[in-house]
Amino acid sequence: MKILLIHSQNVEVIKNKEATSNPQEFPEDIIEMEGLVLVCYVSVEDQDTYDTNLIAKQGAGEIEAAILQISRFPDVIRERNEEIRKHNRKIEKNEIKGKPRKMLNLIMDQSMYRVDKVLVYPWAHLSKFLSNEANAMEVCPKIARLLQEKGIEAKFSPFGWYKSFKINCLGHELAEMYRDVKLAIKPEEQVKDSKFKVITELGKEIDLTFDEQKKFLPLKEITDKDFKLFLKSELGSRTVDKAIEPAHIKVMKEFELIDFDENTDKGNLRWYTKGVIMKNLIKNFVEDRIIDYGAILIDTPIMYSVKNKKLTAQTARFPARSYWLESGKDRFILRYASDFLLFDLFSQMNLKPQYFPLRVYEYEQYDFRREQEGELSGLRRLRGFIMPDMHTLCKDIDSSIEEFKKQYQLIKNLEKDLGIKSYVIFRVTKDFYGENKDWIIDLIKTEKQPALLELWEERYAYYILKFERGVLSAENKSATLATNQIDVESSLEFMIDNEGEKRQKYNISFTDSDGQIKHPIILHNSPTGGLERVLWGLIESAIRNKESIVPGFKTWLSPIQVRIITISNEQNEYAKRILDIINGESYRCDWDDREESVGKKIRQSEIEWIPYTVILGKKEQENQTISIRKRLIGEPFGPKKQTSEQTNNVNLDDLLEKLEDDTRNFPKYKLPKPFRKFSTKIYFRK
Incomplete structure (x- = not known):
């Protein structure tokens, strides 16, 4: 209006x-x-x-x-x-x-x-x-x-x-x-009164208490220092100090992964070659695992009409965060999630009981949410972002719980393979928790670390349970990556909101074997969280623990997996042959062919977190062998802050076997030819 x-x-x-x-x-x-x-x-x-x-x-x-x-x-x-x-x-x-x-x-x-x-x-x-x-x-x-x-x-x-x-x-x-005046359907009220507990790694429930300033009181039973910091962030202020640049921004720029572009709206990113490699590797990795899990694939448009009441009932809840697009005599909203058009599609399908659980995965290359400028923060919070998203239709609440348990393990495995350490949060209604606490606690016990539990007096949103995995930044601020929710509302035809108004929902239904028309339960699963936030978590965690743990990306995800260093120009032909062999096996290998000292080349390899550095000298050339420095990524530092271990004069096959072991069951991605030698490498930043 x-x-x-x-x-x-x-x-x-x-x-x-x-x-x-x-x-x-x-x-x-x-x-x-x-x-x-x-x-x-x-x-x-x-x-x-x-x-x-x-x-x-x-x-x-x-x-x-x-x-x-x-x-x-x-x-x-x-x-x-x-x-x-x-x-x-x-x-x-x-x-x-x-x-x-x-x-x-x-x-x-x-x-x-x-x-x-x-x-x-x-x-x-x-x-x-x-x-x-x-x-x-x-x-x-x-x-x-x-x-x-x-x-x-x-x-x-x-x-x-x-x-x-x-x-x-x-x-x-x-x-x-x-x-x-933008139509603004009142969003669900945020929880005003909820109770918090800690579930220990042994499954014990401990009530959290708060002082008069609503700061939680420390728990003697909890000895995990990082978890205490996680609680402090989750239960206190999560505001990021704008005076301190997030640690990951320097890394993403210096590594030439990702950057900002002043010619676009804030919160939208420019991806450089190595960043694109990592982005596509994560895409392929998640998609492969999701297909193996049993999902089908879908790709819905990035914009939708404002004239469809089913869509408007959901999208008009946050009008200030919407991007509007004009096209001729019509206008559209750029999506901030795939749910809307996917659920509308579900409502048009002839769903059958044998389809369930129906797992539908979409790699949302483009989502848009117009966050307030003060909320934007590097890769942590953006206006344009990438979201891997899986929605699962389940026949009833019991089958949705069984499916949730399986997806919990799926998410856990994905984060492990990405190299992310996270803490678990369950947010749930008291009634649902009372009836299901045994299996919820059993899941938490598999973490072998404590978890946070939030209990609501009553359901305030479309879900009865929400599960999150949170990661701590270098500044000890938490942010959510993977999530999963049990949605008991979206498939209905209508619902009554907090003001007693009847609101349109999607009316997703199927005819069960007993002839009754029923509405499925929907799981909302972001198996990794936003892709940019995955990189945020990896880099921030690495910086956060840099004094005790060797920073780096897992070999399969590293944009450069192997770097060749020659001691003199006499090894150049040998280096070219090794370079071609490694890249020919679809591993990403480059060659530092600069006229620099070996020490300086090794330091550069360390700075860039290269997993394997191959050193070629006179002896290696004569013996047709290589020497390998393996970076101890994700492991505690060795004596005297040692970050690598070196093996001298081994066959190239030994390196290829190590690479195969590191990347087995992970996607491969070729390194563009200009990036295979320093002398031909493209630099984007001056």
Whole structure:
């Protein structure tokens, strides 16, 4: 909805001729309103048709706020002038330096800053994305009625007529205003009162208690220092200190993985070659595992219509975070998740009991969420991001629980193979936990470390259980990676919201073997979390533990897996042959062919976290062997901060066997040819 507000001295509207085939009744030939009138020209838009009562309520609220803004304006000026007087007195007393400020004056007498009456006028010229007539004509009368209920004298101009009108805009500071009102279905309330527990690695429940400042009190039974820091972040402020640049940003830039681009919207990234390699490796890795798990693949569009009520019922919950896209006479929203179009597809399918559990995986190459600028943080929180996502339709709650247990292990294995250490959180209703605590605790015990449990008095969202895996940053701030939820609401035809309003859902159904029409339970599983956040977690964890654990990426994921170092130019031909053999096996190998010392080349390899460094000297060339420095990635430092172990004069096959062992059952990805030698390597950053 768009609203143009004009503060006028008197208003006159004269009926001329019908403009539509079904205009509203216009019993008077003329509408006259004397006094100080706020004329509200209203364009009702396409998405508003989802719920004309709701958009009318929002519109009336904006008009009421504008009335208050006008009436309070003289007081605002008075308060500002008092601040100016104080400022100027300080200058006179030499308490501060600067020039005196000028006092502010109202354009009109302060008695003119009030609204006696309101006229709500249907006005199609503020938007090209208009609602249909049947719905649009309902809105202005509803707005007027809502204002009347607030004690405001209000009328509406009937819809569907050619009319002439006379207004006399007062021309003061707030006499002309504009409002863009996005349909906003109230999102589910956040939990106000919930109870927290720690589940130990042995399955013992420990209640968390809080002091008067709502800070949780330390637990003597918990000795895991990192878990204590995790609790502090989860239960306290998770705000990131903007004065401190997140540790991963320096690494992602210096390694030429990912960067920012000032020519796009903030929170959207530029991926360099090595970053693209890692991104595609993770994509292929997750997709392979998900297919082996039993999922089918889907790819849905990245934008959707605002005219579909099923979609609007969900997407209008966060209008401020939506990206809008215009295309001809229509407009669309860029998706921030795949659920909407996928669930709409489910609702159109002839689902059969034998399909279940129906696992559907989508690699969402593009998702968009317009986070507030202050919330953006490197790879941790973005506006454009990649999300691997699997949704599973289950026949009933019992089968959904069994499926959840299997997917719990799937997620655990994925994070292990990525090299991520995380902590588990279960968020669940008290009733569901009471009936299912045994298997939940059994899952937690498999972690061999404590977990956090949040209990809600009642369900406040579409799910009865939400499982998360959180990772600590170098600054000891946590963020969620993988999640899974048991959704008991989205498949229904309708639900009743917190205000008692009936809300459209997707109406996903199947006919069971007993002939009954039923609605499946849906699992929402992001098996790794957002791909950018996976890299965030890997880099932040590596930096966080850099004093005790050798940092690096697992061999299968490292953009460069092997680096060849030659001691002199005499080994160049031998190095070329080794380089071709290793790359020919689809491993990513480069050659540092610079005229630099061996020590400097080795240091560079260490800086870049290269898993294997091959050293070729005179002896290796003569014996047709190689010497290998293996970086001890993910292991404690050796004596004297040793980061590598070296094996001298071994066959190339020994290295190929090590690479095969490290990358077995993981995807391979070739290194582009310019990156195979330092002399031909492309550098993106100056």
